Structure formats: structure tokens, C-alpha cells
Amino acid sequence: MTITVKVGEAKTHLSNLLAKVEAGEEVIISRGNNPIAKLSRIPKTNDLDALIEEVRAARARAKPVTTEEIVAWKHDSHRY
Template identity: 90%
Template structure:
């Protein structure tokens, strides 16, 4: 989830915003209506939860696979 805050609010609530970022949210900081910065979590190589979420997001963007495609892949390279 992404939330947007103005610069003054970001200054006042920086600790709270960082806690939200640590929980996986992104924070956009804007000056007026113009976004100027994005706070996002830095993924650690050992952060398995973040990796799983990335894979789930990628799978959600992928088109569905048909049964015929799966069978074709299963038999790919086989000689009959």
C-alpha cells in the first residue's frame, strides 16, 4: 500500500512513517500536489517475506496458463 504525505507532515511524523515503511508500505512525500520523494523498505538478502511478496506480485501480473500449454511444456523435447 502507498500513502502520500506533505513535507511538513513527514517532518512531524518521520518515526511513524518509517515504522510503516518497515511494515512494507511505501510513503510518497509531496510538496503541494507534486510528489518529490518515495520512502520504501530496503530489502535484505535474508528477507524471505519480501521475496515471497515480490513473487506473488509477479504471478498476479502474469497471464493465466492453459492446460494445453502445461501439457505442451511437459512433453516438450519428447520424441514419439
């Protein structure tokens, strides 16, 4: 998910925004309606805990899958 905030709001809530970035969200900072910067997480290549958190954040943003969709996928896989 991407959050857009104005400069003043970013200054006031920087710690809160950084926590969201650590959880995998991106933050766009704008001046008026013009985006000027993007905050995003720096990936840690050898940090298993960071990788697990990134996967959890991605799963939290994903649309839930219904039982009917799972059954349909299973049925489709047996066609080939």
C-alpha cells in the same frame, strides 16, 4: 499500499512513517500536490526474517479469497 504525505507531516511523523515502510508500505512525500520523494524498504537479500515480514505485509494487503473462489479454482484445475 502507498501513502502520500506533505513535507511538514513527514517531518512531524517520520518515525511512524518509517515503521510503515519497514512493514512494506511505500510513502510518497509531496510539496503541495507535487510528489518529490518516495520512501520504500531496502530489501535484505539474506535475511529470512525480513523476507517473512515482507510476505506477511503483502498478504495483509491482499484481497481476501472466498471459499467459492477456491472451489472454482480447484474445479478449473481439473479441466486441463
